[in-house]
Amino acid sequence: MPAEAHGITIVDAIPDEAAGTLGYHTEDQGGKVWGIVSANASLDNGAHVLRGDWSVSSVLSHEVLEMYIDPNCNLWADNGAGKVFSVEVCDPVEAPSYNVDGVAVSNFVTPAWFDPLAKKNGKTVFDKLGKLHRPFTKLDAGYYVYEKAGTPHEVDGAKMPKWRLRSKSKHFSRTHRRTLSTATRRAV
Numbered sequence: 001m002p003a004e005a006h007g008i009t010i011v012d013a014i015p016d017e018a019a020g021t022l023g024y025h026t027e028d029q030g031g032k033v034w035g036i037v038s039a040n041a042s043l044d045n046g047a048h049v050l051r052g053d054w055s056v057s058s059v060l061s062h063e064v065l066e067m068y069i070d071p072n073c074n075l076w077a078d079n080g081a082g083k084v085f086s087v088e089v090c091d092p093v094e095a096p097s098y099n100v101d102g103v104a105v106s107n108f109v110t111p112a113w114f115d116p117l118a119k120k121n122g123k124t125v126f127d128k129l130g131k132l133h134r135p136f137t138k139l140d141a142g143y144y145v146y147e148k149a150g151t152p153h154e155v156d157g158a159k160m161p162k163w164r165l166r167s168k169s170k171h172f173s174r175t176h177r178r179t180l181s182t183a184t185r186r187a188v
Contacts, residue, residue, distance in 0.1 A: 008025070008067065010039055010060065014036055022037065022062075023063045026073060035067050042054050042055060042056050050102070053095035053104070053141070057104050061106045069087060077114035078116070082148055083136075085144055089109050091144055092142040093106075093139050108128050109132070110127060113126045120134055141161075142160075
């Protein structure tokens with residue numbers, strides 16, 4: 001694999017992570033961007049390899065999209081009202097997924113989702129499936145991370161499965177990873 005390439009791996013379970021952690025992408029101390037997806041996290045909770053929400057294929061596409069858009073997990077979007085939102089393009093619309101040639105892939109938000117001036121006018125598309133109607137919102141099974149006055153917050157969807165919520169608790173959550181990234185960035 002070329003040195004400048006980003007890599008992503010599918011494993012049975014992610015070492016040192018909470019059971020149910022689906023996957024993540026990150027940057028290591030050497031600046032290498034990589035991702036990891038746990039097949040068992042989906043399969044053990046009733047998902048499939050290639051079909052449906054939280055399938056291995058939808059988690060893989062989720063991480064690939066987010067790794068492409070924000071490879072270093074350090075981009076934030078200002079909502080114009082005192083909050084900045086992490087640029088994680090799949091989290092707000094984590095479910096439902098959609099199919100491409102019979103394979104489930106993750107829904108994703110568009111650039112309009114990060115634009116506080118964007119208005120739903122019949123032409124503005126906030127996510128691939130057209131489920132959202134304004135910027136900085138989420139679906140019932142999605143979530144987002146934002147920071148206000150230097151304090152990070154994670155807002156989880158009301159219809160996120162309990163097994164998914166457990167995997168996102170405490171130091172295993174994206175909020176924690178973003179917090180570490182922010183603290184490290186500020187310390188430098």
